Amino acid sequence: MRFFVKTLILSLVLCASTAWAEPLRVVASFSIMGDMVKNVGGEDVVVTTLVGPDGDAHVYEPTPSDAKAVSNAQLLVVNGLHFEGWMDRLVQSAGYRGEIVVVSQGVTPRQMQEEHEDAAHGEQHHDPHHHGTIDPHAWQDLANGVIYVDNLIAALVKVDPDHAEAYRRRGAAYRAQLQDTDRWVRAQIATVPAVQRRVITSHDAFGYFSAAYGVEFLAPVGWNTENEPSAKDVARLIRQIKQEKTRALFVENMSDPRLIKRIAREAGGVVGGTLYSDALAPAGQTGDSYIGMFRHNVPALTAAMAQN
Numbered sequence: 001m002r003f004f005v006k007t008l009i010l011s012l013v014l015c016a017s018t019a020w021a022e023p024l025r026v027v028a029s030f031s032i033m034g035d036m037v038k039n040v041g042g043e044d045v046v047v048t049t050l051v052g053p054d055g056d057a058h059v060y061e062p063t064p065s066d067a068k069a070v071s072n073a074q075l076l077v078v079n080g081l082h083f084e085g086w087m088d089r090l091v092q093s094a095g096y097r098g099e100i101v102v103v104s105q106g107v108t109p110r111q112m113q114e115e116h117e118d119a120a121h122g123e124q125h126h127d128p129h130h131h132g133t134i135d136p137h138a139w140q141d142l143a144n145g146v147i148y149v150d151n152l153i154a155a156l157v158k159v160d161p162d163h164a165e166a167y168r169r170r171g172a173a174y175r176a177q178l179q180d181t182d183r184w185v186r187a188q189i190a191t192v193p194a195v196q197r198r199v200i201t202s203h204d205a206f207g208y209f210s211a212a213y214g215v216e217f218l219a220p221v222g223w224n225t226e227n228e229p230s231a232k233d234v235a236r237l238i239r240q241i242k243q244e245k246t247r248a249l250f251v252e253n254m255s256d257p258r259l260i261k262r263i264a265r266e267a268g269g270v271v272g273g274t275l276y277s278d279a280l281a282p283a284g285q286t287g288d289s290y291i292g293m294f295r296h297n298v299p300a301l302t303a304a305m306a307q308n
């Protein structure tokens with residue numbers, strides 16, 4: 001009998017400690033956020049990513065299983081800067097009242113300047129209050145990535161203070177990797193003469209990259225993939241490519257490649273490959289992590305720009 005009681009107590013203690021050690025349930029809005037959470041959270045978190053590899057978060061439509069994941073979450077990680085326009089409704093329909101961390105908090109947002117110029121010429125057809133006046137792609141500058149990681153560490157520590165030390169330790173190591181990658185990107189770009197640093201992509205996702213690393217990007221579509229380019233915009237871009245003899249044209253992994261292929265054909269350029277802009281590659285491929293995205297994009301960019 002005494003043995004039985006002891007066994008009972010022991011199994012109760014084991015049950016309790018198993019429950020205690022269960023990893024934190026984190027939901028990340030899209031693949032780049034998901035990768036960051038895995039790097040900082042390690043074994044202390046289990047991550048559900050809503051918009052997966054090669055997915056377009058601009059135009060995403062959440063599914064019932066997304067709502068279920070959000071309602072079960074203990075922390076929700078979003079980019080913010082109006083990137084995930086569908087998130088507020090999802091949070092509401094899931095009845096989620098837990099912690100939400102907007103990891104872009106503290107970055108200096110880029111404003112949409114060209115659209116304002118168009119507006120001055122009476123060509124503005126976008127609602128200025130609609131998302132699209134702020135460039136959401138802040139992760140394309142690794143210095144912003146470091147801010148994202150700091151926000152993420154703080155949020156994980158707040159929600160799960162028992163693992164604070166582990167989050168801070170992994171966060172610091174990951175932060176250092178991002179800073180190393182930043183230095184590497186600068187060194188790579190520096191190998192291309194400044195006048196040759198011009199690239200055409202399908203949508204305008206590289207404004208932060210451009211400002212941070214000194215590469216000029218042109219795109220037929222604005223910041224939001226929802227917008228269709230006008231025939232006039234496309235014609236103007238083709239003229240510019242011919243004039244400047246830009247050879248470096250790229251498709252993006254989450255965008256329809258047809259427009260860029262058409263522009264390349266009409267402008268006499270070649271498509272230099274794929275850039276990862278708003279989503280990571282499927283697991284196992286280069287570009288399947290936030291750092292891997294730069295490791296893929298930057299050599300592709302420098303090789304193509306060398307042809308300009």
Ligand SMILES: [Zn+2]
Nearest residue numbers: 058205223278
């Ligand atoms: Zn985008």
